[in-house]
Amino acid sequence: METMEKMRVSEQRGPKIFLSGSIRGGRQLLDTYRLMCDTLEEAGAEVLSWHVADPELEKTEMRMTEEEIYIRDMGLLMKSDALIAEVTVPSTGVGYEICRALVKGIPVLCLHSPDAAVSAMVLGNPGPLLEVRAYPDKASLQKIIIEFIKAL
Ligand SMILES: O=c1[nH]c(=O)n([C@H]2C[C@H](O)[C@@H](COP(=O)(O)O)O2)cc1CO
Numbered sequence: 012m013e014t015m016e017k018m019r020v021s022e023q024r025g026p027k028i029f030l031s032g033s034i035r036g037g038r039q040l041l042d043t044y045r046l047m048c049d050t051l052e053e054a055g056a057e058v059l060s061w062h063v064a065d066p067e068l069e070k071t072e073m074r075m076t077e078e079e080i081y082i083r084d085m086g087l088l089m090k091s092d093a094l095i096a097e098v099t100v101p102s103t104g105v106g107y108e109i110c111r112a113l114v115k116g117i118p119v120l121c122l123h124s125p126d127a128a129v130s131a132m133v134l135g136n137p138g139p140l141l142e143v144r145a146y147p148d149k150a151s152l153q154k155i156i157i158e159f160i161k162a163l
Pocket residue numbers: 030031032033034035036037062063072080084102103104105108
């Protein structure tokens with residue numbers, strides 16, 4: 012009975028999302044990552060990599076080795092149902108995570124501001140799991156995210 016109850020609760024949980032955003036590539040869009048994280052949580056999703064939107068991130072990650080960061084993030088990615096990346100600020104880590112998510116076979120949504128110089132590796136990728144959208148303003152960003160979550 013208890014197991015059935017647990018199953019029902021876990022079935023009701025929203026999708027697990029890996030939020031991907033630049034860290035060493037530059038933190039200038041931190042407010043946007045914060046908005047994405049809040050929007051996802053309000054839409055009922057569980058953001059496994061919430062640390063990407065944490066203004067205090069540098070302090071916590073400074074206490075971790077490079078290997079610990081990599082292992083933690085790949086573990087979270089493997090548990091995720093989908094990945095949402097903000098690709099306006101070019102970042103090696105974001106590009107790597109997009110690729111790993113596609114190899115794992117989960118849907119990937121890449122979002123960017125209309126004037127961003129997004130890589131052809133993202134814009135030119137015809138894979139059915141990858142969706143790339145420009146957002147002209149914050150309201151559009153939120154709308155695209157909510158539609159993506161609902162369609163999962
Ligand atoms: O300290 C970190 N913590 C961390 O979670 N990451 C992951 C999550 C981000 O989506 C992505 C950012 O990569 P980059 O640092 O190359 O911009 O890599 C990356 C770093 C630093 O490279």
